[in-house]
Amino acid sequence: MSSSAYKTIESRFSEISLMGEIMEALSWDQEVYMAEGSVESRAAQLAWLSGRAHELLTRPDWEDLLGEADAHSDSLTHWQQANLREARREWIHAAALPGKLVEALTLATSRGEVAWRNARNEDDFSIFVPHLKKILELTRETAVLKADALDTTPYNALVDQFQPGLTTHTIDLVFDSLKDFLPGFLIEVQHAQNISKDDVAFKKSYSGRKQEELSLRIMDIMGFDFKRGRLDISAHPFTTGHPLDTRITTAYREHDPLFALTATIHETGHALYELNRPLDWRLQPVGYARGMVVHEAMSLFMEKMVALTPEFIQFITPVMQKVFGNFAELSFEHLYQVTRQVRPGYIRIEADEVTYPLHVILRYELELLLLDDKLKVEDIPEAWNDRMNEYLGIRPPGNAKGCLQDIHWAHGAFGYFPCYTLGAVMASQLFADLNEVYSTTSVDIQQGRFTGIVDWLKERIYDRASLLPFDDLVHAVSGQSISTEPFIKHLRERYAV
Amino acid sequence: MSSSAYKTIESRFSEISLMGEIMEALSWDQEVYMAEGSVESRAAQLAWLSGRAHELLTRPDWEDLLGEADAHSDSLTHWQQANLREARREWIHAAALPGKLVEALTLATSRGEVAWRNARNEDDFSIFVPHLKKILELTRETAVLKADALDTTPYNALVDQFQPGLTTHTIDLVFDSLKDFLPGFLIEVQHAQNISKDDVAFKKSYSGRKQEELSLRIMDIMGFDFKRGRLDISAHPFTTGHPLDTRITTAYREHDPLFALTATIHETGHALYELNRPLDWRLQPVGYARGMVVHEAMSLFMEKMVALTPEFIQFITPVMQKVFGNFAELSFEHLYQVTRQVRPGYIRIEADEVTYPLHVILRYELELLLLDDKLKVEDIPEAWNDRMNEYLGIRPPGNAKGCLQDIHWAHGAFGYFPCYTLGAVMASQLFADLNEVYSTTSVDIQQGRFTGIVDWLKERIYDRASLLPFDDLVHAVSGQSISTEPFIKHLRERYAV
Structure with missing residues (x-):
C-alpha cells in the first residue's frame, strides 16, 4: 500500500535526520571545545554515524519504496508529496555513488585538508597539487554519476548538492549581468570615495568580554532564542543546528569591533532560519532549510541589507558606545x-559587497574549467592571478593570499561558491520587497525593532522550509525569478555617492 | 571457528563502545553547554543511540557466539580470554532484561527525576513517593532477572552493574567494621577538636576566573593532558571520557576556594584513570575502567589521601597565595x-572522611530494606532521620536535607552507594602501599611532584583496566583483600590528635 511505503520513508528519515543532528552536535564540539588530541576518536565517531546514515539511505529497497509511494501519491497530502519529492532527491544523491567512491573521496579530502593547510602556511601551492588532482578526479567521477541520476549536467549535479534546483543557466544569467556591471562600477566608486586606510582604522582596544556582551545583545535584539541555542567562539564563525538547538560562533578581533558584530549578525541570520523552521517537520526532508543560496540570503539579508543601512548604524552607535565607552572612533560618522x-x-571573506561577487565569479569560472579539464591544476595560480588582475585590478603577492585562501576545494566542495553571490542577490530582492510592503521598515531598523522583519521572513521563507522547489520559492516570495536588478540598484544607491 | 566468533565479538564491541563514546559526548554537552530548551531533541538522540547499542548487544546469536568463542578459548591469548569474560558479562546484563522492562525503567526514571527535583525544591517527599514506588518495583524486577542470569542475589546483581564482582559479603565486612569503629571515633574526634564554624570560614571573595586558574594549575601539576581533555563548569562536578578525550567539570563557590580545588583534584583523579587506560584496548570491554569502586578509589586517592596531607597543604599554600593574593586566611595554619x-x-557530598561512610551505610541499609520490601517507601523519611540520629547524632530539619538530597534512587541507581566508601577504603590501602614502597612520597607531595605517584597508579591500576576481576585486582595491588585496617589507621593518624 502506498501509505505503508510512504510511512516507511518518513520513519527512515526521522532516523537519518536524528543521525544528522548527532553529527552536527559532535562537529560543533570539535570546532569549538574539543582538544586537538581527540581528533582521531571524533573522526571514528563521525565516520560510524555517516556510515550508518548512508547505509540506511541506500538500502536496496528504496527504489521500490519510492516508486510505490509515487504510484499512490494522489492519496498523499500536498505536504507529504513535497516530502516525498525531497526524500527522492536525498536518495538519488546518496544512491548515485558506490560506497568505494564515497570512501575514496572522504579519504582524499581529509588528507587534502591537511595538505592544503600546510600549503597555505608555507605559501607553496605545489604541496597541494597532487591532492587537488586526486580530489578533482574523484569529484569529476561523482559529478558524472550524479548528473546521470539527476538527468542534468555534471556541474549542475554538484551545485544541486548545496542548492537543489539551481543550475548554471541561472548562475550564468546572474554572473553575466554582474560581470557587465561591477568592474566599471567599482572604478566609479573608488574614484568617488576618498577613504584612506587610516580613516577606517580603529585604534582603541576592544576586549573579548565586551565584544561578547555586544554580540549577545544584538542576538537578543534580533530575536535569537537563548533557550534553544548559544553563542561561542571559533576560528571561523559558523552556524549549526535545528529548531530545538541552534548554535552560532563568532570571533573577536582586538582592534576591530565591527568584525565580530557583523559576523554575529550574519550567523544570527542563519540561526533564525534554522530556529524557525517548522518544529513538527524537523526530521523530514521537507522540513530542512531550502538550500545554501536561501541560507546565505537569510544571513546576508541581516548582515548587508539591514545592518549596513544608515538607520542600523544610527541604532547601533549608542549601543556600542555604552558597551565599550564613548570613544570618538565609535561615532556614527566613523x-x-x-x-x-x-x-x-x-581575500574573499574580507571583501565588501561590491567586490565580493567578483571573487566568486573568478572561482566559478575556474571550477568549470577544472572540471572540464580545460585548466590544469598546476596552472591554477597563474589563471587565478590573471583574473584577479582583470576583475579587481590587483595581483596577489603569493598563493596563500590567492588560490590557497579557501578550504572549499580541499573539501571537494566544487559548486558551492555561486551560492554566496546568488544569496546576496536574493537578499536584495527580498529587502526591496520588504520595503515595498512595509513603509516603516527603516524606522523599525533605526529603533532596533526586528520583530516585523523576522515575522516577514518567517512567513515567506522560514515557515516554508523545503515545501517549494528553489525556483518556486523565489517566485513565491518576490513574484519573479532571481534577478540582479534590485542588487544593482541597491549597490548604486548605497555606494555611488 | 573460535577465532571468527571471537573476532565478531571484538568487532561488535568496537561499535558498541563507539556508540558509548558518542553518548558520553552528548551527555557532557547537555550538562555543560546545552540550552534548556534543547532537552527534547537531545533525549531523542540519546534514546536512539542507546536503542542501537542495546539492539546490537542483544542480538539472538550472542549466546552461540560466546559459546563458540569459549569452546575454543585455549586458542585465545590471556588478554583475549579476559576480554571474552568481560564481553560475556556485558551481554548478560543487557540480555537479562526484556526490552519492555528497559523502556519502562527509562520512562519511570526520567519522570522520576523531574518529580524528585520538584519534591526536593518543595521539601515535599509525597511528590516523589508514587514515582519511587514505580522505580523500586521495576528495579526489583531488574534485580531478580539479573540475579538469575548472574547466579547471585538480586542486590548483588544491582551492585554488579557498577562494580563487577563486588558482593554484599565484602560490603558487609567493610561496613560492619566501620560501624563498629566510626561512631565512637567520631565522638572522640569531636571532643578533641575545638573548631568553631567561624574558625573554618573564608571571608574574602574568590573570583571564578582565579579559581579556574588554580584548577587548571593543579590539573597540570597532577599530569592532566590538556591535549586530550578539558576543564569546564557544571552544577555538580563530574568526569567523562576515554583515553583520547576526557573532560572534567568543577564548580566555583565565591567564599570557599577549597570547594573547587578539592572537586578538581577529585575529578582529575578520575580523569587520570580514563586518560591512562591502554589506548589500544579503548573500545574493548577489557579496556574499560574496572568499575566504580576502583574509579572512586582513584579520585579519593588524590583528593583525600594525597591532597589532605600536611605536605600537600604546605605545597598548595603559596600557590593559592600567588593566585588569589596574600590573604591571612590562606595561611598554612588556616x-x-x-x-x-x-x-x-x-549532606553526604559535603561530609568529611570520618562521617562520609556513615552516610553511605545508612543508604545501603535502607536500600536493602526497600528491595526486600521490609521498608515502605512512605516510611523512608522516618527511617532515614532515625538512622541519621543514631549514626551521626543529628536529625535533618526536612527531607530536602534528608532522604531527598541524592539523585541516585530517582535514577534507579540502587546498589551504587557502597562504591563510594569501598573506594575510600581501597584508596587508603593503596596509599599505605605506596608509602611502604616509596619512602620519598611525602617529599614528592610537598614539592608538588606527581609523576612518581601517577606512574605507580598507572602500573598498578590504570594499565590493567579490566584485565583482572575486581577481587584479583585488589589482591594484585595490595597483596590482600579489601580491608578497613589501613583506612581506620589512616583516620586515627589524621584526626585523632
Missing part, C-alpha cells in the same frame, strides 16, 4: 565611513 | 585547620 568602504582586496 | 574539620552534617 562607523558609517568604515562600513561604506569599497576596496579591492585579495 | 587551610590546615579547615581541612582537618570533622563535623556531622546532613
Whole structure:
C-alpha cells in the first residue's frame, strides 16, 4: 500500500535526520571545545554515524519504496508529496555513488585538508597539487554519476548538492549581468570615495568580554532564542543546528569591533532560519532549510541589507558606545565611513559587497574549467592571478593570499561558491520587497525593532522550509525569478555617492 | 571457528563502545553547554543511540557466539580470554532484561527525576513517593532477572552493574567494621577538636576566573593532558571520557576556594584513570575502567589521601597565595585547620572522611530494606532521620536535607552507594602501599611532584583496566583483600590528635 511505503520513508528519515543532528552536535564540539588530541576518536565517531546514515539511505529497497509511494501519491497530502519529492532527491544523491567512491573521496579530502593547510602556511601551492588532482578526479567521477541520476549536467549535479534546483543557466544569467556591471562600477566608486586606510582604522582596544556582551545583545535584539541555542567562539564563525538547538560562533578581533558584530549578525541570520523552521517537520526532508543560496540570503539579508543601512548604524552607535565607552572612533560618522568602504582586496571573506561577487565569479569560472579539464591544476595560480588582475585590478603577492585562501576545494566542495553571490542577490530582492510592503521598515531598523522583519521572513521563507522547489520559492516570495536588478540598484544607491 | 566468533565479538564491541563514546559526548554537552530548551531533541538522540547499542548487544546469536568463542578459548591469548569474560558479562546484563522492562525503567526514571527535583525544591517527599514506588518495583524486577542470569542475589546483581564482582559479603565486612569503629571515633574526634564554624570560614571573595586558574594549575601539576581533555563548569562536578578525550567539570563557590580545588583534584583523579587506560584496548570491554569502586578509589586517592596531607597543604599554600593574593586566611595554619574539620552534617557530598561512610551505610541499609520490601517507601523519611540520629547524632530539619538530597534512587541507581566508601577504603590501602614502597612520597607531595605517584597508579591500576576481576585486582595491588585496617589507621593518624 502506498501509505505503508510512504510511512516507511518518513520513519527512515526521522532516523537519518536524528543521525544528522548527532553529527552536527559532535562537529560543533570539535570546532569549538574539543582538544586537538581527540581528533582521531571524533573522526571514528563521525565516520560510524555517516556510515550508518548512508547505509540506511541506500538500502536496496528504496527504489521500490519510492516508486510505490509515487504510484499512490494522489492519496498523499500536498505536504507529504513535497516530502516525498525531497526524500527522492536525498536518495538519488546518496544512491548515485558506490560506497568505494564515497570512501575514496572522504579519504582524499581529509588528507587534502591537511595538505592544503600546510600549503597555505608555507605559501607553496605545489604541496597541494597532487591532492587537488586526486580530489578533482574523484569529484569529476561523482559529478558524472550524479548528473546521470539527476538527468542534468555534471556541474549542475554538484551545485544541486548545496542548492537543489539551481543550475548554471541561472548562475550564468546572474554572473553575466554582474560581470557587465561591477568592474566599471567599482572604478566609479573608488574614484568617488576618498577613504584612506587610516580613516577606517580603529585604534582603541576592544576586549573579548565586551565584544561578547555586544554580540549577545544584538542576538537578543534580533530575536535569537537563548533557550534553544548559544553563542561561542571559533576560528571561523559558523552556524549549526535545528529548531530545538541552534548554535552560532563568532570571533573577536582586538582592534576591530565591527568584525565580530557583523559576523554575529550574519550567523544570527542563519540561526533564525534554522530556529524557525517548522518544529513538527524537523526530521523530514521537507522540513530542512531550502538550500545554501536561501541560507546565505537569510544571513546576508541581516548582515548587508539591514545592518549596513544608515538607520542600523544610527541604532547601533549608542549601543556600542555604552558597551565599550564613548570613544570618538565609535561615532556614527566613523562607523558609517568604515562600513561604506569599497576596496579591492585579495581575500574573499574580507571583501565588501561590491567586490565580493567578483571573487566568486573568478572561482566559478575556474571550477568549470577544472572540471572540464580545460585548466590544469598546476596552472591554477597563474589563471587565478590573471583574473584577479582583470576583475579587481590587483595581483596577489603569493598563493596563500590567492588560490590557497579557501578550504572549499580541499573539501571537494566544487559548486558551492555561486551560492554566496546568488544569496546576496536574493537578499536584495527580498529587502526591496520588504520595503515595498512595509513603509516603516527603516524606522523599525533605526529603533532596533526586528520583530516585523523576522515575522516577514518567517512567513515567506522560514515557515516554508523545503515545501517549494528553489525556483518556486523565489517566485513565491518576490513574484519573479532571481534577478540582479534590485542588487544593482541597491549597490548604486548605497555606494555611488 | 573460535577465532571468527571471537573476532565478531571484538568487532561488535568496537561499535558498541563507539556508540558509548558518542553518548558520553552528548551527555557532557547537555550538562555543560546545552540550552534548556534543547532537552527534547537531545533525549531523542540519546534514546536512539542507546536503542542501537542495546539492539546490537542483544542480538539472538550472542549466546552461540560466546559459546563458540569459549569452546575454543585455549586458542585465545590471556588478554583475549579476559576480554571474552568481560564481553560475556556485558551481554548478560543487557540480555537479562526484556526490552519492555528497559523502556519502562527509562520512562519511570526520567519522570522520576523531574518529580524528585520538584519534591526536593518543595521539601515535599509525597511528590516523589508514587514515582519511587514505580522505580523500586521495576528495579526489583531488574534485580531478580539479573540475579538469575548472574547466579547471585538480586542486590548483588544491582551492585554488579557498577562494580563487577563486588558482593554484599565484602560490603558487609567493610561496613560492619566501620560501624563498629566510626561512631565512637567520631565522638572522640569531636571532643578533641575545638573548631568553631567561624574558625573554618573564608571571608574574602574568590573570583571564578582565579579559581579556574588554580584548577587548571593543579590539573597540570597532577599530569592532566590538556591535549586530550578539558576543564569546564557544571552544577555538580563530574568526569567523562576515554583515553583520547576526557573532560572534567568543577564548580566555583565565591567564599570557599577549597570547594573547587578539592572537586578538581577529585575529578582529575578520575580523569587520570580514563586518560591512562591502554589506548589500544579503548573500545574493548577489557579496556574499560574496572568499575566504580576502583574509579572512586582513584579520585579519593588524590583528593583525600594525597591532597589532605600536611605536605600537600604546605605545597598548595603559596600557590593559592600567588593566585588569589596574600590573604591571612590562606595561611598554612588556616587551610590546615579547615581541612582537618570533622563535623556531622546532613549532606553526604559535603561530609568529611570520618562521617562520609556513615552516610553511605545508612543508604545501603535502607536500600536493602526497600528491595526486600521490609521498608515502605512512605516510611523512608522516618527511617532515614532515625538512622541519621543514631549514626551521626543529628536529625535533618526536612527531607530536602534528608532522604531527598541524592539523585541516585530517582535514577534507579540502587546498589551504587557502597562504591563510594569501598573506594575510600581501597584508596587508603593503596596509599599505605605506596608509602611502604616509596619512602620519598611525602617529599614528592610537598614539592608538588606527581609523576612518581601517577606512574605507580598507572602500573598498578590504570594499565590493567579490566584485565583482572575486581577481587584479583585488589589482591594484585595490595597483596590482600579489601580491608578497613589501613583506612581506620589512616583516620586515627589524621584526626585523632
